[in-house]
Amino acid sequence: MEKIPILKMGHFLLITIQVDMHDRLVMALQEDLTTRVVADQAKGVLIDISCLEVVDSFIGRMLANIAAMTRMLGAEIVVVGMRPAVAITIVELGLSLETVRTALSVDKGMALLTSLLKTPVEADSHEHPPE
Amino acid sequence: MEKIPILKMGHFLLITIQVDMHDRLVMALQEDLTTRVVADQAKGVLIDISCLEVVDSFIGRMLANIAAMTRMLGAEIVVVGMRPAVAITIVELGLSLETVRTALSVDKGMALLTSLLKTPVEADSHEHPPE
Numbered sequence: 001m002e003k004i005p006i007l008k009m010g011h012f013l014l015i016t017i018q019v020d021m022h023d024r025l026v027m028a029l030q031e032d033l034t035t036r037v038v039a040d041q042a043k044g045v046l047i048d049i050s051c052l053e054v055v056d057s058f059i060g061r062m063l064a065n066i067a068a069m070t071r072m073l074g075a076e077i078v079v080v081g082m083r084p085a086v087a088i089t090i091v092e093l094g095l096s097l098e099t100v101r102t103a104l105s106v107d108k109g110m111a112l113l114t115s116l117l118k119t120p121v122e123a124d125s126h127e128h129p130p131e
Numbered sequence: 132m133e134k135i136p137i138l139k140m141g142h143f144l145l146i147t148i149q150v151d152m153h154d155r156l157v158m159a160l161q162e163d164l165t166t167r168v169v170a171d172q173a174k175g176v177l178i179d180i181s182c183l184e185v186v187d188s189f190i191g192r193m194l195a196n197i198a199a200m201t202r203m204l205g206a207e208i209v210v211v212g213m214r215p216a217v218a219i220t221i222v223e224l225g226l227s228l229e230t231v232r233t234a235l236s237v238d239k240g241m242a243l244l245t246s247l248l249k250t251p252v253e254a255d256s257h258e259h260p261p262e
Contacts, residue, residue: 005181
């Protein structure tokens, strides 16, 4: 089962990361996701990383790359379920995740994506969703 | 990352199976899920098995058990994304999954759950969602 499923929910796609990411899996995910964004005409992508207990520069780069790719195809990306320890590590590692929006839960991430779709003006790229 | 994430989406919970299930993981999932159904007062549970390429009697029993447990707690369960080959195997193995509702996609599963919530009268337990 070396494949990360991409679930379609309305105009959005949902991915949950629950296995250790390695090079080949990341490449496959990037290809699958970009194909699906185009095929399903998705307006937004949610990536749940609540299972990630640790994060390294590899994962950080992966998230930034995926965000850049999907944005190129006209879809917004929101990372949801980040653990406090992961946020600490990301800052301590000096990873630049400014292009990646975050939300605390899938519900809030969907609300954020929906609000982004309603406002064609580009919002501040590292804002957090309203509580 | 030996844990299957349970995502909350409105009144529903979503689980995607993407790793090989073994005894301990199934036990942990059952415990997590029943706890979350109560804590989040969930009305329905969606289990995505689009990653499952093969199915055996262990997985079949797991799905039936989880369905029975969540129903006991007042939540409906819908299995989504079943592959044709898996459906064939389930019937050929003679597994009794009559208590488990199915839908082709997450969107259709959510529509099915929403329609079930609107009709308090118990519908036929092995019906399929309208196309």
